[in-house]
Amino acid sequence: MQNLIQADLTQSQVISRFYGLNRLEKGRSGEFKAMLGLSSDRYPCMAAARQAKQLYTGYTNIQAVIAPKYGENIEGLTGVANGVFYYNGAAKTKDSATIPANADVTLVDFNGRIIICAYDGTNSYMSYYDYTATGTNKVKNMETTVIGTMTVYGSGDPSRDVTVTNYIERTGGWTGFKMGDSVQISGFVNAGNNTQLIDSKFDTADKTIPISAVVEKVDGNKLYVQLYNYLRERLVFTNETAQTRTVGNVTITPTVKIGIPVMNHICIHNNRLWGTNPNGEYIYASKLGDPFNWNTYQGLANDSYYAEIGTAGGFVGIVSYRDNLVAFKRDYIHHIYGDKPSNYSIPKQLSDCGCIDIKSAVQIGVGLYFLGYNGFYVYQGGQPELISQKLDKTYEHATAATDGQKYIVSCEDGLLVYDTRYGTWHIEEDIQNVKGYFRRENKVYIATDTKLYQYGGNDAGYWSAETIIFTENTFENKGLIEIWIRAILDEDSYIDVKTAEDGGDYVGSFRISTPGLNRHKIPVRHIDGDYYAMKFIGHGNAVITDIEKKYVVAGREFRQNGGHNVY
Numbered sequence: 001m002q003n004l005i006q007a008d009l010t011q012s013q014v015i016s017r018f019y020g021l022n023r024l025e026k027g028r029s030g031e032f033k034a035m036l037g038l039s040s041d042r043y044p045c046m047a048a049a050r051q052a053k054q055l056y057t058g059y060t061n062i063q064a065v066i067a068p069k070y071g072e073n074i075e076g077l078t079g080v081a082n083g084v085f086y087y088n089g090a091a092k093t094k095d096s097a098t099i100p101a102n103a104d105v106t107l108v109d110f111n112g113r114i115i116i117c118a119y120d121g122t123n124s125y126m127s128y129y130d131y132t133a134t135g136t137n138k139v140k141n142m143e144t145t146v147i148g149t150m151t152v153y154g155s156g157d158p159s160r161d162v163t164v165t166n167y168i169e170r171t172g173g174w175t176g177f178k179m180g181d182s183v184q185i186s187g188f189v190n191a192g193n194n195t196q197l198i199d200s201k202f203d204t205a206d207k208t209i210p211i212s213a214v215v216e217k218v219d220g221n222k223l224y225v226q227l228y229n230y231l232r233e234r235l236v237f238t239n240e241t242a243q244t245r246t247v248g249n250v251t252i253t254p255t256v257k258i259g260i261p262v263m264n265h266i267c268i269h270n271n272r273l274w275g276t277n278p279n280g281e282y283i284y285a286s287k288l289g290d291p292f293n294w295n296t297y298q299g300l301a302n303d304s305y306y307a308e309i310g311t312a313g314g315f316v317g318i319v320s321y322r323d324n325l326v327a328f329k330r331d332y333i334h335h336i337y338g339d340k341p342s343n344y345s346i347p348k349q350l351s352d353c354g355c356i357d358i359k360s361a362v363q364i365g366v367g368l369y370f371l372g373y374n375g376f377y378v379y380q381g382g383q384p385e386l387i388s389q390k391l392d393k394t395y396e397h398a399t400a401a402t403d404g405q406k407y408i409v410s411c412e413d414g415l416l417v418y419d420t421r422y423g424t425w426h427i428e429e430d431i432q433n434v435k436g437y438f439r440r441e442n443k444v445y446i447a448t449d450t451k452l453y454q455y456g457g458n459d460a461g462y463w464s465a466e467t468i469i470f471t472e473n474t475f476e477n478k479g480l481i482e483i484w485i486r487a488i489l490d491e492d493s494y495i496d497v498k499t500a501e502d503g504g505d506y507v508g509s510f511r512i513s514t515p516g517l518n519r520h521k522i523p524v525r526h527i528d529g530d531y532y533a534m535k536f537i538g539h540g541n542a543v544i545t546d547i548e549k550k551y552v553v554a555g556r557e558f559r560q561n562g563g564h565n566v567y
Contacts, residue, residue: 037463053457
């Protein structure tokens with residue numbers, strides 16, 4: 001084989017573009033079958049990733065995070081940890097609010113109130129923290145409930161009279177209720193004096209049963225309301241006094257409540273709070289500008305809204321996407337159009353592709369990125385496109401964010417980043433147990449279960465990369481004899497270069513450590529293999545701009561039925 005290294009047989013190839021991760025059996029020059037700590041920040045160069053900067057630690061079981069009031073410095077966690085709500089590092093007292101420590105939590109900022117939706121698999125608990133308030137400074141229950149003996153009174157004929165009168169009277173008044181609130185009424189003997197909740201496709205109400213009771217005014221012990229059926233027609237109470245009673249083994253107590261449907265996920269769109277019912281049957285929208293009211297059906301533009309959905313399976317969640325909304329099931333995508341109850345519509349239903357983890361859904365530009373059964377997808381209003389073929393792997397859970405250009409995903413591989421500009425994947429960091437992200441002033445913040453980081457905040461640490469295998473597109477034997485690398489290194493940074501032949505161990509270790517932009521010659525002596533690969537192990541900020549491989553090609557061998565044959 002000595003003739004293989006004659007100068008006239010030497011060939012070369014320069015790699016001047018680097019395309020990120022590719023775990024498939026075959027790739028192109030400039031792709032890597034394994035990596036950690038690389039990024040696309042210097043594309044088309046190969047560059048070390050800047051590690052996240054740890055900001056705050058010491059929390060337990062962080063469930064969700066959000067940014068504090070815009071303009072405030074970040075001084076700690078704003079979010080929920082172990083069932084406790086923190087605002088900028090300070091734990092807040094719960095005033096009749098419930099946040100289970102084992103619940104899935106969604107946080108949104110709705111006009112100065114941080115809304116907390118906690119779903120424990122059975123029930124949802126809605127609470128809020130008003131960071132503009134100067135009073136109690138507490139986390140409060142979004143629902144208001146009064147119980148006890150009550151009297152309902154109604155007069156007038158809706159089919160004839162311009163106005164009718166309905167009120168509920170109780171001793172103790174109606175603290176917490178105001179004009180425009182929609183209330184749920186239960187516990188009266190006459191069915192027409194109770195509002196019917198529409199939380200399931202099995203819930204029905206005829207024309208005599210109200211589904212909406214809207215407060216007209218509060219006057220001492222009297223709560224005046226207007227009643228509406230499912231046709232938006234007005235109804236009138238039948239006079240009745242009710243008190244706590246027992247029917248069989250069930251205790252029934254008259255109740256008036258500002259209630260919220262059971263929801264497993266919420267988002268904000270066009271000044272309304274939207275949510276999905278986990279049973280997969282309903283999508284809800286609050287009254288315009290009012291996240292507390294979900295049962296106002298007067299036929300007005302600012303009414304609340306609900307839509308019945310007929311597809312199978314439960315909802316994963318809902319997100320605001322461009323001018324509309326997208327509600328996900330695991331096998332379906334529902335696109336919601338419109339800007340008020342009278343023109344809301346859900347004409348589009350895509351099947352066989354849905355989102356399996358709502359925390360993975362992020363809009364970047366005109367695309368909505370999310371995790372499905374077969375990998376990561378981008379949705380732009382048509383059929384979703386799979387973008388993760390080169391990862392050669394599927395995932396069950398993912399939590400994602402964006403800096404405006406990158407799709408930053410935490411999964412079992414660590415911090416996996418897709419650059420939407422170049423279509424490249426990189427594994428930037430081995431950060432595990434990410435529970436949420438938020439973006440503030442073009443910076444992305446990461447929360448694990450115990451810590452808060454700033455993404456891309458520090459200098460690079462240790463990193464590594466293994467190239468795809470090189471066959472030089474020939475069946476002849478290859479002899480890798482030399483590697484040239486052009487790289488830019490900071491002070492105290494280095495790159496170790498190793499090579500492997502025919503799947504063997506990586507051998508040799510040539511260190512590059514000269515600061516600045518330089519060319520480096522790496523001597524290699526693999527002279528009779530079918531394929532080979534390179535491995536780079538580095539520390540600190542380093543950028544490889546070009547790699548040149550020098551090799552020879554001559555001879556051929558093959559293996560058949562365990563034998564070793566040479567032509």
